[in-house]
Amino acid sequence: MWVKDPAAEHVLNAEEDKATVYVVNVGDRDIQIGSHIHLADVNEDLLFFTGPEAATAAEAALTDPGRVWAERIAAARELAHQRSKTPGVAPWGYRLDIPAGDSMRFSPENAPSDAIEVVPIGGRRQVPGLRKDKQADVVDLG
Secondary structure: OOOOOOOOOOOOOOOOOOEEEEEEEOOOOOEEEEOOOOHHHOOOOEEEEOOHHHHHHHHHHHOOOOOOHHHHHHHHHHHHHHHHOOOOOOOOOEEEOOOOOOEEEEOOOOOOOOEEEEEEOOOOOEEOOOOOOOOOOOEEOO
């Protein structure tokens, strides 16, 4: 039986090139992501921003009283999409920096100002298609 020891000082992914992303869930339900899921392939209601400026802009778009909710989401999606599908830029080719088998849950109330650390996917850096609307082939992350 595996027991986490809170007193233990284990450093995860110490030699990896970590990146920080800002996350917002624009859906109406919690979204949970496992430790080794390719972030660019997760639920499309989970948006990733690579810098605090983009996260701030998305937060402004999502709270704009002059737009209906669908327009707010579309504006935030555009800000996230500009960078999130770019090879070499997080979250493309990245996964959560959490222990194997763990997961993180993102609620719709999650603010983009909540930063999380991500690390590059290791091994052969090949990811099978995880979503129906994506290619079924293996994606080579280089």
